[in-house]
Amino acid sequence: MEVNELQKIGVFVCWCGSNIAGTVDVAKVAETLKNEPGVVFSTDYQYMCSEAGQLIIKNAIKDNGLTGIVVCSCSPRMHEATFRKTAEAAGLNPYMVEIANVREQCSWIHKDMEEGTEKAIILGRSAVAKLNLNTPLIAGENPVTKRALVIGGGIAGIQTALDIADAGFEVDIVEKKQTIGGKMAQLDKTFPTLDCAACILTPKMVDASANDKITLYTYSEVDNVSGFVGNFTVDIRKKARYINTDVCTGCGACTEKCPSRKTPNEFNMGLDTRSAIFIPFAQAIPNIPSIDKNACLHFKTGKCGICQKTCGVNAIDFEQEDEIVTREYGAIVAATGFNPIKVDKFDEFQYSQSPDVVTSLELERIMNAAGPTKGKLVRPSDHKHPTDMVFIQCVGSRGESCREKGYCSKICCMYTAKHAMLIRDKYPDVNVHVFYIDVRTPGKNFDEFYRRAVEEYGVDYIKGMVGKVSTRSNGRLLVQGSDLLANEQLLLETDMVVLATAIEPDESVKDLATMLTASIDTNNFLTEAHAKLRPVESPTAGVFLSGVCQGPKDIPETVAQAGAAASKVIGLLCKDKLIANPCVAKSEELLCSGCSVCANVCPYGAITYEEKEVNDHGVRETRRLAQVNSAVCQGCGACTVACPSGAMDLQGFSTRQIMAEVDAICK
Amino acid sequence: MQINENGEFRPTIVAFCCNWCSYAGADLAGSSRASYPADVKIIRVPCSCRVNPMFILRAFERGADGVILCGCHPGDCHYSTGNYYARRRMTMLFGMLDYLGIEKERTRVEWVSAAEGAKFSATMNEFVSAVKELGPNRKLRDLRCKN
Amino acid sequence: MSENTNLKESILRTSGVNPKKCMKCGKCSGTCPAFDEMEYHPHQFVAMVEKGNIEPLLNSKSLYYCLTCFACVERCPRSVEPAKLVEAVRLEVIRQQNQNHLTANDIPAKLDSEIPQQALVSAFRKYAK
Numbered sequence: 001m002e003v004n005e006l007q008k009i010g011v012f013v014c015w016c017g018s019n020i021a022g023t024v025d026v027a028k029v030a031e032t033l034k035n036e037p038g039v040v041f042s043t044d045y046q047y048m049c050s051e052a053g054q055l056i057i058k059n060a061i062k063d064n065g066l067t068g069i070v071v072c073s074c075s076p077r078m079h080e081a082t083f084r085k086t087a088e089a090a091g092l093n094p095y096m097v098e099i100a101n102v103r104e105q106c107s108w109i110h111k112d113m114e115e116g117t118e119k120a121i122i123l124g125r126s127a128v129a130k131l132n133l134n135t136p137l138i139a140g141e142n143p144v145t146k147r148a149l150v151i152g153g154g155i156a157g158i159q160t161a162l163d164i165a166d167a168g169f170e171v172d173i174v175e176k177k178q179t180i181g182g183k184m185a186q187l188d189k190t191f192p193t194l195d196c197a198a199c200i201l202t203p204k205m206v207d208a209s210a211n212d213k214i215t216l217y218t219y220s221e222v223d224n225v226s227g228f229v230g231n232f233t234v235d236i237r238k239k240a241r242y243i244n245t246d247v248c249t250g251c252g253a254c255t256e257k258c259p260s261r262k263t264p265n266e267f268n269m270g271l272d273t274r275s276a277i278f279i280p281f282a283q284a285i286p287n288i289p290s291i292d293k294n295a296c297l298h299f300k301t302g303k304c305g306i307c308q309k310t311c312g313v314n315a316i317d318f319e320q321e322d323e324i325v326t327r328e329y330g331a332i333v334a335a336t337g338f339n340p341i342k343v344d345k346f347d348e349f350q351y352s353q354s355p356d357v358v359t360s361l362e363l364e365r366i367m368n369a370a371g372p373t374k375g376k377l378v379r380p381s382d383h384k385h386p387t388d389m390v391f392i393q394c395v396g397s398r399g400e401s402c403r404e405k406g407y408c409s410k411i412c413c414m415y416t417a418k419h420a421m422l423i424r425d426k427y428p429d430v431n432v433h434v435f436y437i438d439v440r441t442p443g444k445n446f447d448e449f450y451r452r453a454v455e456e457y458g459v460d461y462i463k464g465m466v467g468k469v470s471t472r473s474n475g476r477l478l479v480q481g482s483d484l485l486a487n488e489q490l491l492l493e494t495d496m497v498v499l500a501t502a503i504e505p506d507e508s509v510k511d512l513a514t515m516l517t518a519s520i521d522t523n524n525f526l527t528e529a530h531a532k533l534r535p536v537e538s539p540t541a542g543v544f545l546s547g548v549c550q551g552p553k554d555i556p557e558t559v560a561q562a563g564a565a566a567s568k569v570i571g572l573l574c575k576d577k578l579i580a581n582p583c584v585a586k587s588e589e590l591l592c593s594g595c596s597v598c599a600n601v602c603p604y605g606a607i608t609y610e611e612k613e614v615n616d617h618g619v620r621e622t623r624r625l626a627q628v629n630s631a632v633c634q635g636c637g638a639c640t641v642a643c644p645s646g647a648m649d650l651q652g653f654s655t656r657q658i659m660a661e662v663d664a665i666c667k
Numbered sequence: 668m669q670i671n672e673n674g675e676f677r678p679t680i681v682a683f684c685c686n687w688c689s690y691a692g693a694d695l696a697g698s699s700r701a702s703y704p705a706d707v708k709i710i711r712v713p714c715s716c717r718v719n720p721m722f723i724l725r726a727f728e729r730g731a732d733g734v735i736l737c738g739c740h741p742g743d744c745h746y747s748t749g750n751y752y753a754r755r756r757m758t759m760l761f762g763m764l765d766y767l768g769i770e771k772e773r774t775r776v777e778w779v780s781a782a783e784g785a786k787f788s789a790t791m792n793e794f795v796s797a798v799k800e801l802g803p804n805r806k807l808r809d810l811r812c813k814n
Numbered sequence: 815m816s817e818n819t820n821l822k823e824s825i826l827r828t829s830g831v832n833p834k835k836c837m838k839c840g841k842c843s844g845t846c847p848a849f850d851e852m853e854y855h856p857h858q859f860v861a862m863v864e865k866g867n868i869e870p871l872l873n874s875k876s877l878y879y880c881l882t883c884f885a886c887v888e889r890c891p892r893s894v895e896p897a898k899l900v901e902a903v904r905l906e907v908i909r910q911q912n913q914n915h916l917t918a919n920d921i922p923a924k925l926d927s928e929i930p931q932q933a934l935v936s937a938f939r940k941y942a943k
Contacts, residue, residue: 075690075694075697076711077690077691077694101694101709101711103697104693104694104696104697104698105693105694105697105709106697106705108697108698108700109696109697109700109701109702109703109788110702110705111702112705115705116705118705119705119708122708123708126708126710348845348889394839394891398837398891398892399891399892400835400891400892400893401891401893404891435844437837437838437839437840438837463840464839464840464841464843464844465839465840465841465844465891466841466844467841467842467843467844467845467846467885467886467889468844468845468885480844480845481840481844482840482841482842482843482844482849482855482857483840484838484840484843484857487855487858489843489844489846489849489850489855490844519747519748527747529745530745531743539745539746539747583713601716601752603746603747603748603749634746635713636713636714636716636717636745636746636749637712637713637714637716637717637749638714638716638717638746638748638749638752640717640719641716641717641718641719641720641752641756642752650713650717653712653713653717655719655721658710658712658717658719658722659722659725661710662681662710662722662725662726662729662731663725663729665679665681665708665710665726665731666679666681666726666729666730666731667729
């Protein structure tokens, strides 16, 4: 046990003009606290935080050789930092300062002078009691690896990486698909300006790949993360493409010759098929094919190998294996994005039964000039031109049952208005009906956009929900829904039904959250450090959030958040050293039994175990002991209470200190 | 506990407040001059999960008449999960206090956010009057602690 | 008013439905196969019970057009379960008449293992009038 030297404490009671002195007899407080154990000096002054007040403190420290000071003043949230600096300037350890909050929690809420004075004395006494047990704390320092990792190569990840690279830092993007671009690459047009998604995204993709500060790891996944803020070590698994990427020119000859062409094309939402060796889309970056092992005839039968014969540069390598790359990073940004939910459980909408019932993302591909129908709007079942279309909103959003999500997916109202408008613009002969529960269009120029769909393009918005979709004998669909405003049940015959499908975080986020010790909420969205004030930081230091992995958002919001996350990363990486909060947990080696309870409650993964030799009263033995990484520990104290042997304590808020405060208050 | 000259019972109330929400809420109660009895004395802790049930027992042993623990609302904890731990631990403690025959109104857990100054003072007013109703804590007091 | 409040309380208790959960999407009415026969449609049932406007429901024929097919219960995104509310209002009518024609002793003879129990009970309530 550490033994505290005898403290020499100075007490400084602030008047705060009349704010404190009005209801607290400051002179009496100063006088009374002089009798507390350890107190050798006590005074009061009008404004302790002023230049002159701080000088009084500094002089008192020097003249009396004070080892610690108690300031009875406003809330520590206000001036604790000020007085710590004052103490430091006078040669004291800044953590030998305690504040008794006699303004917000005393003078301002009590009217009676006697009562106020009495309480102020007790608060001061409690601060003195705590300070008697304070020990000087020294904030640790950790170096920072000046390189960032962005997980996910959609618009969120690309924008974050570009902004970080712009500031001059190296940044790596890990993307699990064969190409960067994410969901935005699949979109046709974007609301509310209707510019084409590819026209604004592909230049950014090219920028990212051409930037010499950015390294792309496509078709790669994060396997393992260890370390802490400023010093992460990450294992990246580069999955085998069976292509030698160094020599491949991306000519695409192999993809044309491949005889296995029956695999549903994921990029086109399964609306057409692709070959076993394939490039997801024409503007893919990198523009290099990869072989789908499950579809490739060579892997299935060992016979084919046509691609190998076709390739002019001999880039096909069937022997290739996954490769693990281990790199160090200072900061990690999660930008893992989203997927539309599976709608096969919504039998009432006939999604699994009828090809003419499509999700909005499928419609995006149908409408896209580079899509399976070259942008021509046709019914998937017979490729005929539709004359009626029904959009159903909130499919899987805002529900309570297990097949639904409890939240609003946010983007559906706007993209449905966009689809409706584009269809009416291109094909004025198509009648478009939208069943809505609420139309939610907050955002710049968003409501105007929706109104334009109704007023200029004549889209028929129906307040109500569709109860049932069925197939008629003539091949068309019958939609039964309610029109609540007319208090009617509608029966509409239509050619296509489009489901505005809810979005959910990508599956991979669950494992990633565990690896990063970042928390996810009940919907698997990554949790931000503070809902209002720290929206792009994860509660885990050094981990940042970008895009839909944090919550549903549209492209402008995603880009804004990506920039915000990048600025936080830059703010971290431009530091040479990180100064840690010294009020962190510390384990007493001789008491620790190595039971792991503390590590289980730690929300930051700051506690690890080490086999260490200890000298327990003359007995030397090796024990499994808890070690707190002070750079990762945020000082919440959960472990201190969980520890069954009392080995874990929190510096600055130690058990003895808090007990002393309790005793002083109850005296 | 204190009995003043009019014979009025003045309870000693210890309030543990987490630094991020409830302590700030108490500050807001102060800056909006929402008064509550001076019997309440606040101890600042980084998070409600820092409060060991032992602290509460210690307070009762030393003569506190009521102890209240304030933390961030569930889901809002600065450390993500601290208040959940606090909630579970306090549930266990309350069960034990109940078993010991300590009135359950003497201990309480409340969620007060940094924006809820009015709630903080209302909670304290209510808690103090509830404790006043019960009278002094005599069961857990350790008489040896008193001179 | 107080009588209406009691009526509402009683219906909510027997049905176990919380009409406040309704987000007024109308999927129940969009689903209902008996919609055209009804004076008050499923979504109106929920809204009227929530408002305590129950008298018109007690006297409406709509009550007996509900087939208790439970499509609305199945499809309601908010799990409000309108059909259970309809059933509770029917029960309320029967209680007020104090003339339940079905006695407990009749039930075993009428049981058929193929019929879901809920449908059986609902049907008896309806046709026992």
